[in-house]
Amino acid sequence: MSDDAATLARAFGRTLRDLRDRFDLQYVGAAPMPPPRAGEGDEVHDAAHEQGELGSSGRPADEPAPSAPPTMAPASPSVVAAPRRAAAPESRGETSSASPSTAEPPLRAAEPEPPVAEPEAEARVSDPAQRDRAAKARSSALREEAKTWTAATKLEFLRRRNVGDCQRCPLARTRNHIVFGVGNAEADLMFIGEAPGADEDRQGEPFVGRAGQLLNRWLEQLQLRREDVYIANVLKCRPPGNRDPRPEEVDKCSPFLQAQIRAIEPKVIVALGRHAGMLLSRREDMTLRAMRSTSRLSYDAGAPKDDPSARIKIPLVVTYHPAYVLRQEGDGRRVPDGRASPTELVMKDLERALAIVRGTGG
Numbered sequence: 001m002s003d004d005a006a007t008l009a010r011a012f013g014r015t016l017r018d019l020r021d022r023f024d025l026q027y028v029g030a031a032p033m034p035p036p037r038a039g040e041g042d043e044v045h046d047a048a049h050e051q052g053e054l055g056s057s058g059r060p061a062d063e064p065a066p067s068a069p070p071t072m073a074p075a076s077p078s079v080v081a082a083p084r085r086a087a088a089p090e091s092r093g094e095t096s097s098a099s100p101s102t103a104e105p106p107l108r109a110a111e112p113e114p115p116v117a118e119p120e121a122e123a124r125v126s127d128p129a130q131r132d133r134a135a136k137a138r139s140s141a142l143r144e145e146a147k148t149w150t151a152a153t154k155l156e157f158l159r160r161r162n163v164g165d166c167q168r169c170p171l172a173r174t175r176n177h178i179v180f181g182v183g184n185a186e187a188d189l190m191f192i193g194e195a196p197g198a199d200e201d202r203q204g205e206p207f208v209g210r211a212g213q214l215l216n217r218w219l220e221q222l223q224l225r226r227e228d229v230y231i232a233n234v235l236k237c238r239p240p241g242n243r244d245p246r247p248e249e250v251d252k253c254s255p256f257l258q259a260q261i262r263a264i265e266p267k268v269i270v271a272l273g274r275h276a277g278m279l280l281s282r283r284e285d286m287t288l289r290a291m292r293s294t295s296r297l298s299y300d301a302g303a304p305k306d307d308p309s310a311r312i313k314i315p316l317v318v319t320y321h322p323a324y325v326l327r328q329e330g331d332g333r334r335v336p337d338g339r340a341s342p343t344e345l346v347m348k349d350l351e352r353a354l355a356i357v358r359g360t361g362g
Helices: 003-023 128-146 151-163 198-203 210-221 247-264 274-281 288-293 322-330 342-357
Strands: 043-045 079-081 189-193 230-233 268-272 298-300 313-319
Touching (some): 151 247, 189 247, 189 342, 198 210, 210 342, 230 247, 247 274, 268 342, 274 288, 274 298
Parallel strands (some): 189 268
Antiparallel strands (some): 298 313
16 A cells, blocks of 8 residues: 555544544445344354354444445444343334434443543554454454443444444435333343334334333333333334334334344243234234234244253234324224223233243243
């Protein structure tokens, strides 16, 4: 490399670091996250697993590569993962237009932000093999440190360092806020919907509109509060017009959800709606009614590190989305004699989920 080129590269690197430090712009690796595999366990890992929290160049996920232009958007998520135990257990409104931004959803308690080592020393090493060894050492150290993090710390790392101002699919151009998730990071019961609606997009929190109010009433009937459970969606950005999630959007966004599940380690997952049920059960051949009627559905969270031959299966209960119940019961449709209403069916599903959490049902 000529002196002029080296000087330009150093200046460019300083510019990227300045963008990161002043505006919290984050850059991540580009490989998509595969389904959970044996050997993925109690550690921070990225989409390609071998990279840990590093990109393919051996840099941390939030450190820009020297060759990347400042406007380059990250293509696919790195994730946080840490299953530690075997499983036992929206209102959608009108389209709103505003400049895209990243929400700051509240967490249950303030957690220290996980440290990320700066690659200054590595950048000064000219030997590629030596840089590679240094990157692997830092990746291994980060994975070891992640084993000591609380679930809330893992979620905060995922939200800030991995999701960031996600630009991985076209939904980034139409959203107002990223809707990450809210609730108890140590929850035994996790609710997962399909995608944010208009109210959620405006506020940056899942299930805050009419559908969210109905979900709150269901929780009250179970003697639970929103603070007792964790609530998230398959997609973190609202699809325009509240259309159904597209496969390519699910492919880009679902690794974040997988990472949330592995950080929280719920005893039971409740899927709200067919799209969430299909993704989590990997049963695209089943209708929602069929998913509701079976008690053997589960979410495959992968294999624990200490036993790669085993699989962690989290019981999965699929029920109706609150928005569907509002439509069915709000149009004055009369339920035939002898048949349960949609709300009664949902409460039956939720009571079954709670029984699994308490170890009194299956």
